[in-house]
Amino acid sequence: MKIGIVCYPTFGGSGVVATELGKALADRGHQVHFVTYNQPARLDLFSENLFYHEVSVSNYPLFDFPPYELALASRLVDVVRFEKLDILHVHYAIPHASAAFMAKQILLTYGIYIPVVTTLHGTDITLVGKDRTFKPVVTFSINKSDGVTAVSEHLRNDTYNFFEIENDIRVIPNFIDLNRFSLKPKDHFKKAIAPSGEKIIVHTSNFRKVKRTADVIKIFAKVVEKIPSKLLMVGDGVERSYCEQLARDLNVCDEVRFLGKQDAIEEILSVSDLFLMPSESESFGLAALEAMACKVPVISSNAGGLPELNVDGETGFLKDVGDVDGMAEKAIYILEDEERLKTFKENALARAKVFDLANILPAYENYYIEVLERTKEKA
Ligand code: GMT
Numbered sequence: 001m002k003i004g005i006v007c008y009p010t011f012g013g014s015g016v017v018a019t020e021l022g023k024a025l026a027d028r029g030h031q032v033h034f035v036t037y038n039q040p041a042r043l044d045l046f047s048e049n050l051f052y053h054e055v056s057v058s059n060y061p062l063f064d065f066p067p068y069e070l071a072l073a074s075r076l077v078d079v080v081r082f083e084k085l086d087i088l089h090v091h092y093a094i095p096h097a098s099a100a101f102m103a104k105q106i107l108l109t110y111g112i113y114i115p116v117v118t119t120l121h122g123t124d125i126t127l128v129g130k131d132r133t134f135k136p137v138v139t140f141s142i143n144k145s146d147g148v149t150a151v152s153e154h155l156r157n158d159t160y161n162f163f164e165i166e167n168d169i170r171v172i173p174n175f176i177d178l179n180r181f182s183l184k185p186k187d188h189f190k191k192a193i194a195p196s197g198e199k200i201i202v203h204t205s206n207f208r209k210v211k212r213t214a215d216v217i218k219i220f221a222k223v224v225e226k227i228p229s230k231l232l233m234v235g236d237g238v239e240r241s242y243c244e245q246l247a248r249d250l251n252v253c254d255e256v257r258f259l260g261k262q263d264a265i266e267e268i269l270s271v272s273d274l275f276l277m278p279s280e281s282e283s284f285g286l287a288a289l290e291a292m293a294c295k296v297p298v299i300s301s302n303a304g305g306l307p308e309l310n311v312d313g314e315t316g317f318l319k320d321v322g323d324v325d326g327m328a329e330k331a332i333y334i335l336e337d338e339e340r341l342k343t344f345k346e347n348a349l350a351r352a353k354v355f356d357l358a359n360i361l362p363a364y365e366n367y368y369i370e371v372l373e374r375t376k377e378k379a
């Protein structure tokens with residue numbers, strides 16, 4: 001197949017899933033064309049089957065808000081026509097699904113029907129999408145997609161609850177490349193971070209409010225009273241400076257390292273003992289899956305799709321959003337006993353294997369075939 005993928009090119013979860021999916025499809029022999037405003041962060045290799053088409057937006061002085069969606073729609077028309085794509089797969093509804101709809105209408109005037117699959121990732125539904133600024137457009141473009149997928153049952157249900165959706169939504173969960181995300185021998189790094197054998201706790205995110213990064217610092221402050229440990233905060237975003245201040249206020253700043261954005265997350269996870277994800281909402285929790293693949297148990301909130309990934313009492317624990325005491329108590333419970341920690345680590349990896357790329361990739365391929373079959377009369 002010739003597949004067009006539209007995504008955010010950043011380190012955000014939807015961009016990561018889209019890029020890893022495109023790379024895996026290219027490995028399977030499909031021709032994959034990424035259409036976005038920058039080279040996707042994880043598109044870091046050469047393959048004869050991978051292509052990148054940049055969307056550039058005019059910065060004409062009249063535009064206070066450069067019309068990215070129109071530039072994207074025009075670029076999609078161009079790429080679909082000239083590369084003869086079979087299908088478009090857009091990740092994150094806003095503005096990709098509506099840009100794809102516009103491109104589809106324009107392409108009809110050239111006698112081309114391009115089927116569009118939209119994947120819903122999370123905040124495009126739970127935060128931004130349901131805001132009335134976007135709601136009519138999001139509803140319309142989901143209903144006009146030829147296929148719709150969501151990354152968890154919970155997100156699927158939220159979508160039906162928040163919008164008037166006539167389309168079926170297929171759940172295809174996030175996946176993990178176990179070749180990349182696996183335990184790496186990084187003992188020298190562990191010694192540098194935790195020279196006295198302290199436990200290493202880790203959090204990775206884009207430090208947005210929805211991630212409740214302040215809770216991470218508060219949980220850690222309670223854990224470190226009982227268990228000698230270090231906290232690695234990986235990523236960057238609006239809440240970072242507040243968290244740095246909070247670490248000082250709680251007198252734990254010597255035990256907390258803010259590492260900023262990192263490419264080799266798997267190396268950091270390889271030296272970690274516990275992952276914290278106290279998010280307000282989380283449609284799936286890709287960062288937690290990456291941790292689990294590196295044998296790191298997870299203490300998370302029970303928000304959104306997290307219970308579909310993190311098994312309470314087995315791969316970690318789930319607590320109500322904001323239950324800092326409960327999360328700290330469970331973190332201590334896991335870390336205080338070496339045998340128990342080892343069991344949780346093994347369980348985390350076993351659970352991650354369920355989401356192995358090899359298991360999930362065919363679900364996307366089969367879904368494309370199904371959509372192409374369903375729309376073939378229109379083509
Ligand atoms: O919110 C983020 O962290 C980024 C966001 C995105 O769309 O870029 O991530 C969402 O999509 C990921 C991949 O499907 C999911 O694993 C994350 O749970 C989801 N984030 C939220 O729902 C907050």
